[in-house]
Amino acid sequence: MTSNAKNILFIMFDQLRFDYLSCYGHPHLKTPNMDRLASNGVRFTNCYVQSPVCGSSRMSFYTGRYPSSHGAQWNGFPLKVGEMTIGDHLRTQGMDSYLIGKTHMRADVEGMARLGISPDSTIGARVAECGFDVFDRDDGLWAEGPDGFYDQQKSTYNEYLKSKGYGGNNPWHDYANSGVDDQGDIASGWMMMHADKPANIREEDSETPYMTSRCIDFIDQMNTPDSKPWLCHLSYIKPHWPYIVPAPYHGMYGKEDVIAPNRAESEKNNAHPVYQAFMNNVIGQAFRRDEVLESVVPAYMGLIKQADDQLGRLFQHLEETGRMNDTMIVVTADHGDYMGDHWLGEKDLFHEPSVKVPMIIYDPSEQADSTRGTVCDELVESIDLAATFYEASGGVLKDQLDHILEGRSLMPILQGQPLTDWREYVVSEYDYSMTPAAVKLDIAPRDARLFMVADKRWKFMHAEGGIRPMLFDREADPRELNDLGESTLPEHLAVIDLMYQRFNEWNRRLNQRTTVSEQQVRAMRGTSRRRGVVLGVYDGTEIERELMVRYEGRAAEQRLSLE
Template identity: 65%
Template sequence: MNILFIMYDQLRFDYLSCAGHPHLHTPNFDRVAAMGVRFDRAYVQSPVCGASRMSFYTGRYTSSHGATWNGYPLKVGELTLGDHLRDAGMQSWLIGKTHMTADVKGMQRLGIAADSMIGARVSECGFDVWIRDDGLWGEGPDGFYDQRRSPYNEYLKSKGYEAENPWHHNANSGVDEEGQTASGFLMRHAGKPANVHEEHSETPWLTDRTIDFIEEKRGQDTPWLAHVSYIKPHWPYIVPAPYHDMYGPEHVLPAVRDEAEKDDPHPVFDAFMNGRIGKAFQRDDVRDVVIPAYMGLIKQCDDQLGKLLDYLEDSDQLDSTMIVLTADHGDYLGDHWLGEKDLFHEPSVKVPMIIYDPRAEADSTRGTVCNALVESIDLAATFVEFAGGEVPDHILEGRSLLPWLQGQVPDNWREFAISEYDYSSQPHAQTLGLAARDCRLFMVTTERWKFMHAEGGLRPMLFDLQADPDEVNDLATDPVYAPVLSEMYERLAKWSRRMSQRTTMSDADIDARRGKSGRRGILLGVVDETDVSEEALVRYRGPAAGRP
């Protein structure tokens, strides 16, 4: 049994037809949903790429692994999915993006060479790399955003694309009426077709690399997990023909927002609403060109998923491959007067999660929807159990989803889900005049309530998801809801008291050690020979020792 762990970057939970989108038809996402279980309340541990992904890969909350923002290194000592799966006899491979930054200083301190096998795995979230490309090859006055070599750029050059950076000039730009580059970073160009042949664009390129990988591994005895991590539908919002004009303004859903949200808003919410990104997505002319391109990117992802599914079926590997479809976060697209991600409204922090388990034990749940509160960190535990390993619950903070896939209700399933956000690197931190360590947000969501706590002495936010599923009425300042706020703060306090840092000793290890110190000669509180066994005193009896 192998695992295809497929992640799409910035894919909203509700931009799939199986999740109810009225215009965007995604038959291949729906196909996997019909084969497995769609988890309708899956939350990421941070609504930003790097921090979210490090939680997926470590199975730990962001305040546990510490990589709380893009470019923040993952500590050299953090165990990752690859480490746990190799212990269970399964390989762990990367095909695509991780947005991981290696802890170079930590590796140097420990004498770990980056070009060694251990160093390479530490530098890549524990994965062995088939191909890594984070798809962020923007270039400005200070150079490239990503300092590494771009395999995708090299691929495009091998196909005859002549630009120095064809990722930008071809795959993520169009051509204007005067034959000039129409950069995808300028959202007014979103409706133009990308200046690349569709079969050479990023999503088909990664699908082909995935099929190459599976073909190479086919017939080998060692099972594998392949983390297939697509950059799309992440910005730049531009897509090649024929996907660029499949959708238009008539397919753009009305923004979920209310003028009441601007009436005495939470200071952090207000800062994001009034930032450049928020103001851009408040414009209907921006939404009318960006969202159709975003939908086209998703449609291309769906078509490429179909190509991958057909390959697995035609090669008789579908029945031996678990398939997981998810995203690292969503995209506001103008909802709540915001763009991008960052805060804790559903379009940002809730993600699609669809799991197909090919084994007979999962037959009873095929085509169903699970409404349990699920966290992204649950996937690591799921994969370890699927691989036949024992979940190290003193390290992995999530729980296996296999019982849900098999029609069981696990004992003591969580009553609330957590997400965290460190916005200290954002310009809004300066707008608010906060120190870096105070720029932290915490979300607690239950079946009914969603609560946000802000450090820095700022007030909380509170939404009633039953009465107000669109999350437009912040109830935190209404004294009627003070008991609910107290209850949510109690839940946050309970979570904050979790045992998260004793990762080198499991409870079983501790239980096995209890009472053993006496058998190694450490006798504390012993008054005389009647307090311990004769055996414990054997090495402490006999004639007195001589001295020089």
């Protein structure tokens, strides 16, 4: 099942909650451009990422594989040489794959050196950049401490700011992500007390407009009669922290627009050990404070409003250049943000604000006309996008690539086709071995792993290291406030047993036989006999006559010399 869309614009926002868009029900934050895309496409209400942390989640998006398959389970863990990506698959269909913005990719430098792959070669550059050809990579995390910069790559955005007259070694921090206090000093965005201040930068020079401009530049460069079909991954850093936004967006929302956090005192009682460790970390403690919520949430909303306005600018350019008619557009996020829900900040665990993300897909094809403006409540995983892009480009997934891609194509949903044998549950993984929580709990790195198995009613979490599970009945407890992991009621024990059956089923998936497809396996069956291997034969009558032709006839005259 294919689409007649020529190109794919794959837009990802970092740390964007699904329920902070008006088309997903936010009562105060209006996002008309994302809403308009949803009215012309399909909006998915149950999309889950495969890991609620930036790097691991993104590697799953880009490979179409679970973290335990691709191995890059934390920020900075290299994606090993040999893992195929969206770009690798699309190039077989004649489609190029480009990057604008963030990937959080770390190259397997040792693996490349071992195999003699030069990072200066075309192949080496793609291996080092998650399969993309880089138009403009900027991960947008130019933090700097006593030991230097968090990110060692060159910041194209910092160079842009310097060219615009912003001074210093790190204008990303000093201007784009800081304000100015009453004494004229830098009010760093790292301190959430400054979230209500406007960033000390012209709005048009801030990160989100910059990335939008780079995408417009890309579209113009590719808008030629002889240009090949392309996928462009436009990957915004915002609304990811630091939570600070330029004027006028800094003042668009106030504490009266802050939705009360979804949390209960009962959650602290006999809390799951890992959950408790995250509740009590520095971030969790910060987001318990009313003054943090009253300054950070409005800034977060302002960042999202700016993002929506920039999408409007981008969509207008697509329409003016004719690309809206031949470009599939996807809007999603790599994970969400707790914003004080469940006594937590940031992401990391498996409550809905963290692990569930928005996903909107617009397919310009006539085949998708019947689904425009529809809502899909089926269980979807982020790895489904790689499979969807491959089929949209003309590839055939079944038997030919589904030994590598572990997701399912969404093309039947986009084009109104009946679904057969759709998934009953979704899975997400989290390796927290690098976190203070693992140290505090004295959990060995190999055991500091969490797994979520969820269907439309139940959400289950398994923890390695001998720690009890968690369980939520989302029908009776849609806010996920009552952990049933220690319940002894028969109906809850039965659900936990079912979830462990599903977890074991998922663990038995064939995830490492990636060099031979199902189609190739079928074609290879029996070929060894046609090449002379006829094991188990007694007199030759058990098999086809032609398989024995090389083993029959008069015996050759033998002369043996015995001395």
